[in-house]
Amino acid sequence: VSGQTTGVLQADSVKGITISKHIYGHFAEHLGRCIYGGFYVGEDNTKISHTNGIRNDVVAALKKLKIPNLRWPGGCFADTYHWKDGVGPKEKRPTIVNTWWGGVTENNSFGTHDFLNMCEMLGAEPYLSGNVGSGTVQELIDWVQYVNFAGKSPMSDWRRQNGRDQPWNVKYWGIGNEAWGCGGNMTPEYYANLYRQYATYMTGFADAKNMFRIASGASSNDYNWTEVLMKNIPANLISGMALHHYSVIDWDKKGPAATFTEQQYFTTLQRAWQMEELVTKHSAIMDKYDPQKNIALVVDEWGGWYDVQPGTNPGFLFQQNTIRDAMIAGMTLNIFNNHAERVRMANLAQAINVLQAVILTDEEKMILTPTYHVMEMYNVHQDATLIPLNLKTTDFVQGQEKLPAVTGSASKDASGRTHISFTNIDSRKNQKVTLELKGSKLSSVTGRVLASKAIQDHNTFQEPDKVKPAPFKDAKLKKNTLEVTLPPASVVVLELK
Ligand code: AHR
Numbered sequence: 163v164s165g166q167t168t169g170v171l172q173a174d175s176v177k178g179i180t181i182s183k184h185i186y187g188h189f190a191e192h193l194g195r196c197i198y199g200g201f202y203v204g205e206d207n208t209k210i211s212h213t214n215g216i217r218n219d220v221v222a223a224l225k226k227l228k229i230p231n232l233r234w235p236g237g238c239f240a241d242t243y244h245w246k247d248g249v250g251p252k253e254k255r256p257t258i259v260n261t262w263w264g265g266v267t268e269n270n271s272f273g274t275h276d277f278l279n280m281c282e283m284l285g286a287e288p289y290l291s292g293n294v295g296s297g298t299v300q301e302l303i304d305w306v307q308y309v310n311f312a313g314k315s316p317m318s319d320w321r322r323q324n325g326r327d328q329p330w331n332v333k334y335w336g337i338g339n340e341a342w343g344c345g346g347n348m349t350p351e352y353y354a355n356l357y358r359q360y361a362t363y364m365t366g367f368a369d370a371k372n373m374f375r376i377a378s379g380a381s382s383n384d385y386n387w388t389e390v391l392m393k394n395i396p397a398n399l400i401s402g403m404a405l406h407h408y409s410v411i412d413w414d415k416k417g418p419a420a421t422f423t424e425q426q427y428f429t430t431l432q433r434a435w436q437m438e439e440l441v442t443k444h445s446a447i448m449d450k451y452d453p454q455k456n457i458a459l460v461v462d463e464w465g466g467w468y469d470v471q472p473g474t475n476p477g478f479l480f481q482q483n484t485i486r487d488a489m490i491a492g493m494t495l496n497i498f499n500n501h502a503e504r505v506r507m508a509n510l511a512q513a514i515n516v517l518q519a520v521i522l523t524d525e526e527k528m529i530l531t532p533t534y535h536v537m538e539m540y541n542v543h544q545d546a547t548l549i550p551l552n553l554k555t556t557d558f559v560q561g562q563e564k565l566p567a568v569t570g571s572a573s574k575d576a577s578g579r580t581h582i583s584f585t586n587i588d589s590r591k592n593q594k595v596t597l598e599l600k601g602s603k604l605s606s607v608t609g610r611v612l613a614s615k616a617i618q619d620h621n622t623f624q625e626p627d628k629v630k631p632a633p634f635k636d637a638k639l640k641k642n643t644l645e646v647t648l649p650p651a652s653v654v655v656l657e658l659k
Contacts, residue, residue: 169597170600173601173602179503181499184230187509189513193239193260194477201280216283220521224284240338241296295341337364357391361375361399392457403459408511421618463509478516485617488629490518496585510533553569581657597643597645604658611631
């Protein structure tokens with residue numbers, strides 16, 4: 163039996179809202195093998211193909227995703243990081259103990275130049291996360307001066323001495339991370355004041371209008387955090403309000419990443435679906451103080467979080483990535499697209515070898531995860547105009563609980579092509595989708611699908627292409643009606659012309 167989903171694609175009521183490409187951002191923390199071994203293998207590596215120590219296979223894969231921005235160096239690590247230890251001759255750099263992640267000693271060989279030059283290679287905007295927890299205002303404004311100041315000054319001279327003449331003009335700056343937790347266990351009132359202080363001095367060396375300052379935001383449903391920050395931070399000091407939400411079953415019992423049960427699958431997707439309520443409610447609070455929607459909601463950490471792969475360092479957060487993760491990604495990106503008026507930036511946690519990664523590496527080997535494929539399929543929405551899509555779908559039921567089976571979002575790109583993305587999380591049933599197409603004349607449809615036999619299916623170094631997109635044939639266009647049959651647990655992206 164199939165489920166039935168009906169709906170209307172409302173091309174007649176487009177409001178001119180752009181789905182910012184920055185919703186498709188990524189996150190790279192000094193955590194486990196994300197930076198060291200993931201992005202960076204060292205200038206002297208002879209086994210792995212690289213450019214100045216940066217893996218060429220990783221750069222090529224992320225460019226294909228059209229990665230728009232990359233957040234660095236954390237996460238919790240950011241509030242322990244002192245950027246001055248990561249510039250200048252590598253052999254002279256002091257070490258740092260990564261107290262949050264595995265207690266490992268790092269040699270600081272991947273620092274500001276390495277990161278910002280890598281962003282240039284990727285064609286991605288850097289998003290620097292400043293140290294508020296254990297840093298100082300001076301340290302952060304020195305960083306701004308170092309990376310953004312074109313004139314003559316102690317920091318820009320030091321940058322030149324270290325091999326970079328022109329500034330990088332970094333636009334996106336996070337002022338602390340999880341200030342309510344690893345970033346200093348602060349109250350929102352205390353952090354709001356500190357934020358004001360940091361934000362005031364940061365703009366001295368750059369064009370303040372072009373600088374996008376992001377406040378460390380709430381954890382999931384801590385609405386009071388958003389309320390206090392919105393109330394206490396003057397609008398001229400803030401461009402983005404962050405939010406972190408992970409799809410985790412239970413922080414003490416997260417469950418396996420690949421050998422999960424049907425119940426664990428369902429509960430994970432329940433947590434992911436919570437994102438709809440979270441962005442709605444945080445946005446409503448922001449609307450009270452910022453009805454013009456000048457301040458973006460920046461979901462700068464999201465994704466599935468499970469037990470680490472058995473036998474790996476528990477502090478490294480290495481996990482496999484299955485069809486379940488593809489469902490989280492497809493559903494979450496639909497939510498973000500549909501809330502694009504307020505949600506204008508987001509960062510999947512994390513890019514490589516950590517949590518819901520798009521890439522996994524093992525020495526010279528690299529594989530793409532199901533999540534990678536969803537990000538790649540969905541990138542057609544980047545900077546396209548949102549088309550409202552109203553869906554009425556059946557429930558995906560587990561015991562007494564239920565979730566909407568199908569989510570979707572739609573957009574029109576600059577060359578006039580319409581794209582519709584659907585995610586059917588129902589692991590047992592097909593979904594027959596019947597869409598009325600209002601206000602658009604479309605005569606052809608093509609598409610791609612990501613699905614597999616089992617929801618636990620994933621790619622491995624032995625079988626790297628077990629889960630990958632395939633052409634999709636189950637979409638038919640009849641006059642103003644689109645009929646699509648979505649396989650169980652699938653992501654489908656259609657192109658209509
Ligand atoms: O992404 C892993 C960690 O999760 C980040 O360092 C932190 O910000 C969050 O708690």
